[in-house]
Amino acid sequence: MIKGKLDTTCLAIETVRWHIELQPWASPTPSLNYEALRFLKYISTSQISCEHMNLNSLKGYSETSKKPWSICLDERFGLIHRIRSKQCRLYSLGLGNDDNQFEMSMANSGCEVHRFDPSIKSAHIQEGRHLWYHRLSIDWRDPNPAIATHKLHSNTKKLGTILNEFGHHKIDVLKADVESAEWKILENLILEGVVEQIGQLVFEVHVHWPGFEVSGNDSTVVRYWYSLLRELELKDFRLFHTYKDLSKPQMFLKKEAFNASSCYTLSWVNTRWK
Secondary structure, three states: OHHHHHHHHHHHHHOOOOOOOOOOOOOOOOOHHHHHHHHHHHHOOOOOOOOOOOHHHOOOOOOOOOOOOOOOOOOOOOHHHHHHOOOOEEEEEEOOOOOOHHHHHHHHOOOEEEEEOOOOOOOEEEEOOOEEEEOOEEEOOOOOOOOHHHHHHOOEEEHHHHHHHHOOOOEEEEEEEOOOOHHHHHHHHHHOOHHHHEEEEEEEEEOOOOOOOOOOOHHHHHHHHHHHHHHHHHOOEEEEEEEEOOOOOOOEOOEOOOOOOOEEEEEEEEOOOO
């Protein structure tokens, strides 16, 4: 019996991940040129087709949304069925963004919508039957109350912590526009296995600088970005839509290079989602 308990404990410890698996370099010698071209080709190439991304079928949808937050409504995936049965859930992560047309459309379609934004005036606001606003910022770590500076960020929590506190086990769509915090947040979701509780991801990614707490030289940064997205692929997520925002500065790691925009909106579907 004791041996069995020890084996179980060891197994639990082995499943904890602290770092993502970095992909091999794109070339024999680390090179920003090769890393950038591999990364940009990867995010510009759909891995699975999606025929129905038109939100006009959703009740109350309006074309006034400033950005194309594309979700896949094909019958072979679960989202459209959960929308029809009024059982879908959307989490939206933002930072003071006034463009909430997508969230309102999803709420009007009967989805349970939670928008997390630290700039909201009240702790929790309910708007209509299906839309909630929360004065919370999603981060890649929970604040440590023993550290004085962390007390200033008591409204900052990991997504996994929020899910536990809200009693939610699944999110049909996770939309994120978090102004360069997306890389570390995505890493946390992967390392803690939270990403497996999500049906579709719609992330705005920024490439004009490494992002918060992403360190290393330029080629190392791009290799890290690429490795994160490959981890999603290993978790059965497939990229089905890419939007290159030409209204933003055309910058890649502070350089006008590679014909890159500084901002892309990427949409993935979890092919194992039920």
